[in-house]
Amino acid sequence: MPELTCVICPLGCRLSVTLTPEGVQVSGNSCPRGKAYAIEEITAPKRILTAVIKVKGRDQLLPVRTATVIPKELLFTAMEEIKKLTVTPPVNMDEVVMANLAGTGVDLVATKPVA
């Protein structure tokens, strides 16, 4: 019976999750948001990934983020692609610097403009 700590609010409820033929059962939560969080964490955990990438001709690196959450198990695969990436300036804020990062269907976008 997997256990996890809910991160939605500072209460940090300790949740117990059981997978039954009827679906996922969650106990220990004080609110419905905790239940939703637990279900996703157990079945398909996802994370936002933030990193920095190389900019051609510049010393300073460019901070980037995934446009939305990607599967947790693909974080290191995504980092390998990110390490190899170089972009050419100028780069606009929110510009897609790599589409479909690590086959997730999620874009990698710039979080800072580069002149």
Place this chain on the structure above:
Amino acid sequence: MREVPVELLVIGAGPAGLAAALSAAKEGCKDIILVDRLNEPGGILPQCIHNGFGLRFFKQELTGPEYAQRFINFLAAYPQVKIKTGTMVIELTRDRLAYTLSSREGLCCYRAQAVILSMGCRERPRGAVNIPGTRPAGIYTAGTIQRLMNIEGYLPGREAVILGSGDIGLIMARRLTLEGVKVRAVLELLPYSTGLTRNIVQCLDDYDIPLYLKHTVTEIYGEKRLAGIKAAPVDDQLQPIKDKVFALNCDTLVLSVGLIPENELSSTAEVTLDPATNGPVVNSLYQTTVPGIFACGNVVHVHDLVDDVSEEGRIAGRAAAAFIREKITPRTGVSVKPGRNIRSVVPQKVLAGETTLYIRAKFPEKDLFLQVGSDRVKQRVVTPGETIRHTINDDKFAKNVPHIAVSLEKGGENHA
């Protein structure tokens, strides 16, 4: 030396200063200089590449650079705000004379009608935590590691141990791991982490990084470059238990052992500081004890949410603009009196009208009541790492009471 007159001087262009300058401009201030010693505005935000900023302010979870850029963009609409980067204020006097140094403009002297202090804070260094041992290369505070990696683009080491489980330490645990550094452990002196639970999960649990609560570093060894540290559990007096010392090999020790508001300039300007926060004593308008000098952000007290920093900046900017316009002598307000399980309360002095108090508990507890004057609010759980916000909105406070008592009381106890 020639004194250049300026209406408002804002010292520090991090989130506090950016918000303050914006707010003052919106309130009609015509001549604002916003200085920062770094080469770009944003303060600490450009190096905080992780998300989690702006949930209250923008209803989005932005990264640090994105949050900073929002304010930089807002300010672009106000040409009366001149942002001078690479500029350091080296002296500030009580009567608002400021000397600045920058390679572009050399040494300048400004006479400001009002000053807003928004210098943020510095990190507590190794010397201040007095870890015995050698002094090899490879020991860095978390913020320095963050800058070295995210701005300068360096790999600091290959195997790390982190001392301190506050949010900065946790964030760097994840950042280092994603870049291929083996983070062997996070050590925390207290029996609880002061970081957000979300960060424990997403920075440590996600990567199987062990968190040793009630532990400390007892020794640093390595002649030229760090070779490792010795760690031990601590007893209830926070003293290491000598026969349980163990070694952890590492070439990088990351110190995340506290932030100290950076109040050198505040002291030279004779602003009164609160020993509980190490920051200036301020009232509801974020005025300090010196007329015409305001303060906001981490320089006043260490925040956990940048949104609160922007809010303080907004209030201070508006108040500074009003001070310049009306030239009124500021009222000080009614003092807040911290009581049971309260480490600090900001503002320390409350004026009539609406004031949001930022309250920090000393130690974690469950099932309490927050008592603010005669206000009584249930608190399910408090931890020192998360600010308690309470807005008071009652003119009664300012007129009839000698002070406003703030405390955290156990559930079931009745204090009228």
Place this chain on the structure above:
Amino acid sequence: MILVAVKETDVLIIGAGIVGAALARELSRYKTRVMIVDKEIDVSFGTSKANSGIVHSGIHDHPGTLKARLCLRGNRLFPELAAKLNFLYKQNGAVIVCRNKEEIPALEKLYDNGKLNGLTGLRRLTKEELLHMEPHLSPDLAAAIYAPSGGTVVPFDMVFALVENAVANGVCLSLLTEVQKIMPGREDFLVQTGQGLIRTAYLVNAAGLHAAEVAGMIKDESFSIYPRKGEEYLFDRKLEGMVHSTVFPLPDKISKGILLIPTVDGNIMIGPTAHRVNSFNELSTSASGWQEVFASAGVLAPFLRPADLIASFAGLRAGSNSDDFIIGPSPVSPRFIHAAGIESPGLTAAPAIAEYLVELLKEAGLKLKEKSDFNPLRPVVRLREFDRETQKQLAAENPAYANIVCRCELVSEGEIRDAVRRGASTLDGVKLRTRSGMGRCQGSFCTPQIIKILGEELKKAPAEITKNGPGSFLLAGWLRNRDEAVAEKEEKLNA
């Protein structure tokens, strides 16, 4: 400095600590060829940089010893030397205090000793007079002696100043140059070092902790050296002014005791301990050392709090089997002069030791003719010491002096680049020459920028920059593959 196959010189000084540096500067007045070598990456990086920085009055020394004579003479040379060479020194006086009435007879003995050594200006202080002079000391102290000629100096700053001036006047400095073998000839020595061979007519052994090893290279076993560690603890500058003079307890058999030292830079430093250790590399601070220092200093200064501590360090003294300095020609070879076992008051005595060594070299046959173009001055820029007008002018002339890198100590980019051009090749070398990284934040803010500047000035990649010499790498490398960016820059250079 790269040496060719056999470098020729008249005098070779082994060791660029305070003694070697003082001698190099003294010899640079003359038309003699002088070389000074050190095994570290920078001068002062042995014992000298960890010295407490006290300029002793001479009250403690045994009358009739070299220590007594050279300490007194050295003390008198400090003010002029500091003015000419621009190193950080102040004559803040010294008080030796009694913790209780029982110690007063020992205090009296010390007073008499001082008179015997020729000290002038010594004053006995009553409890009230002491507290009037030093109001923040413990009110339990019983009596004191005031020695006005006592002072404090920044020891590595003094070494840098001496060496820079020596080099400016023609002395050859070679770092990362460890002496491995000495082959005495009839009229000279052939010295094998890690950087090549040196032939020299005269040798001065100022090798500090390794002086006995160096002596052993010509089979001179007339003395032995053992390391004795001292730990020091530094407090926040906000305590500046709490103590004016350097405060000594009464000395014990091993040392002058644990002191309160108001440094030239405005910090209060307490220490040092004095414990023999087993290795010449044992440089760690310890919990017991801290407890010992804090307990002792706390008796004198109850205002000290652990929360105000900002840094700590340790150093090794070159203890010897002699009670006095070992200065004189080797019994094995008259042209091989020792300056060994230079413990306290070695720093104070150093300028006088240098004078004495020059006499000894003359006695050994060295012919000395004065240079007409000897330049005794060493100018240095310290932005934080200038008044506003001078700062404005300097900034206008050179914008690098207006770009502040170390905010805690107000150190500019210009001064950091100067430091590298003056000889710094490491982070510590920059730090010790400029004070950057020695303030409240202890380098948290400025370190990334200093690494960058060092890389630019030395034309090295940041991953090659070290804290204080081989092995002390600050970084593991670049985060991202830099090949493209590097290739681009090279293209531009070659175009």
